[in-house]
Structure formats: structure tokens, C-alpha cells
Amino acid sequence: MTSPLPEARRLWEELAGLTGRFPPRDGATVVVAAASRLCPPGWIGAVTLGGTALVTAPDARTAARVREALRGRPAEAAVDAALYAGRLSVTEVLGPATLAYASPEGFRPASAAAAAAVEHVPAGHPSLRALERAAGPDDAGEAALDDITSPAFVLREDGEPVAAAGYRLWPRRTAHLSVLTAPAARGRGLARTVASAAVAHALAADLLPQWRARPPASRRVAAALGFEELGAQLSLRPGEERSA
Incomplete structure (x- = not known):
């Protein structure tokens, strides 16, 4: 069965503005991307896929704080809102929401x-x-x-x-x-x-x-x-x- 993971990663990398890539192994890539579509303008956006994470921040200072918060943590921590509390003041949260994908081989249609x-x-x-x-x-x-x-x-x-x-x-x-x-x-x-x-x-x-x-x-x-x-x-x- 063909995995949808590679194409899903390419989708979210494009939405991030092509300024960053998911790391090859467990961990998070944090990039500055003011025009990121991972989140509303001016927000921090985090996506995890297949045990890796891509995070966009609106400016360099915020990105630095995000990197501090995620240092030494597994990729899944990037979508844990509580993790950021010690490094950032957060005024609003959307999610986390799961991301799921269907392949032609895996699809189970209704009767x-x-x-x-x-x-x-x-x-x-x-x-x-x-x-x-x-x-x-x-x-x-x-x-x-x-x-x-x-x-x-x-x-x-x-x-x-x-x-x-x-x-x-x-x-x-x-x-x-x-x-x-x-x-x-x-x-x-x-x-x-x-x-x-x-x-x-x-x-x-x-x-x-x-x-x-x-x-x-x-x-x-x-x-x-x-x-x-x-x-x-x-x-x-x-x-x-x-x-x-």
C-alpha cells in the first residue's frame, strides 16, 4: 500500500512557505515564516507528521523561544500547547487537531x-x-x-x-x-x-x-x-x- 505520508509532508511544507522541511528523523524544524499558512497570520503554527514536526513562527525572537521550548523533546511535543507556557505568553489556541489521510488501497467506502x-x-x-x-x-x-x-x-x-x-x-x-x-x-x-x-x-x-x-x-x-x-x-x- 502506498503511504500518503510523503505527499502529506510536501503539502504542509508548501503551506509553510517552502522555508522549512520536516527533519529526516524524530525532532522538530523551527523556521521564521511570517506568511505561513500553517496558522493565522502572526501566530505560531505546528504540524507533526510521521514522528517529525515542522513549526513556523512570525519572527526570529518567537522562533528562538519555540526552539528553547522544544529542545530535547520528541516531535509530538510540538503540538502540546502546555509545553510552550514556560517560554511564551499564549493568548489563544486552536487545536490540536489530528491529521488523517486516505489512500485508494486503504479506503473503506460505505455500502x-x-x-x-x-x-x-x-x-x-x-x-x-x-x-x-x-x-x-x-x-x-x-x-x-x-x-x-x-x-x-x-x-x-x-x-x-x-x-x-x-x-x-x-x-x-x-x-x-x-x-x-x-x-x-x-x-x-x-x-x-x-x-x-x-x-x-x-x-x-x-x-x-x-x-x-x-x-x-x-x-x-x-x-x-x-x-x-x-x-x-x-x-x-x-x-x-x-x-x-
Whole structure:
């Protein structure tokens, strides 16, 4: 089975601005990259993949503090927000979220019967907005169906959308998945059904499906579809610099 790890690393190196590479062995590379897309502007962004880490900082002083915090630590420590507390003032944290990837060989699709019920609609379709209203702003924001560039794959009950999935095309032909289920319809396998349709669509286009998740339920859906967790992502907003 072809591992998605090398291509996943190349993706995140490109998002870092091509200013740094994952180290060849366990450990972390810390680089200054003000335009890094590993995190919001001005933040620290950390990604671990396959036992190595790549971290971007907005300036040299912050990068130096990050290196001090990570010195002698395993790569996985780069996505431990608590580790930075002794070296940096952190005012906001996003994550950590796991990063999982699916290969054509490892993909485990939903049953043909379940897939037959999935409706394909264009991105931005009104049914997606209706589902987002039902899910509430927090879950809708996490799913980010507004951002998809693929068709949306939707399940309905009594004419109302209860689950939907799609993906946004990222650099290096990566399909970043978005999945959302109405609260009253959760726990019934609907997320797996719509996500399966989105993943199948991505693989048919020779894309690399990527699943980023924090909630355990979302990670379970990804695992059921054959996604392999290869690492994690963390973003930190640094505050005023602390004295040494």
C-alpha cells in the first residue's frame, strides 16, 4: 500500500512557505515564516507528521523561544500547547487537531445501498445553509461547508437535509474534507455515508483526501472509512514576550 505520508509532508511544507522541511528523523524544524499558512497570520503554527514536526513562527525572537521550548523533546511535543507556557505568553489556541489521510488501497467506502441515497448538489446550495442553521454556528464553523469547492453530498429525511459532506481543493491536489450532521440525526452512520461519497469523488479525481478533526466522534468516522492518522496540527497566538 502506498503511504500518503510523503505527499502529506510536501503539502504542509508548501503551506509553510517552502522555508522549512520536516527533519529526516524524530525532532522538530523551527523556521521564521511570517506568511505561513500553517496558522493565522502572526501566530505560531505546528504540524507533526510521521514522528517529525515542522513549526513556523512570525519572527526570529518567537522562533528562538519555540526552539528553547522544544529542545530535547520528541516531535509530538510540538503540538502540546502546555509545553510552550514556560517560554511564551499564549493568548489563544486552536487545536490540536489530528491529521488523517486516505489512500485508494486503504479506503473503506460505505455500502452501495447507503451510497445510493446520497444526493449530489452544487457547492453553496441552499440545502447546506439549512443544515448549518440546524447544526448551530459552532458546529457549522468547524465543518466549514461554506469553503468547499467540490459538489456537496447530501442525505435528506422528509425532504430536510440531515447530513452533508464535500471538500475544498488545497495545494498539491489535496482534498480537505468537510462533514456536518444535524444534531438530531447523529450516531446513525450518516456522516460516514456522505463522507464516503466525498472521499470517493476525491479519489476518482486522483486527489489526496485529508481529514482534520478534534472531536472523537469525527475521528471515529474517519477511521471507519480507512483514514490513517499520521499527525496533528496546533496554532498558538503569542502575546507579549516574557522575560527569560
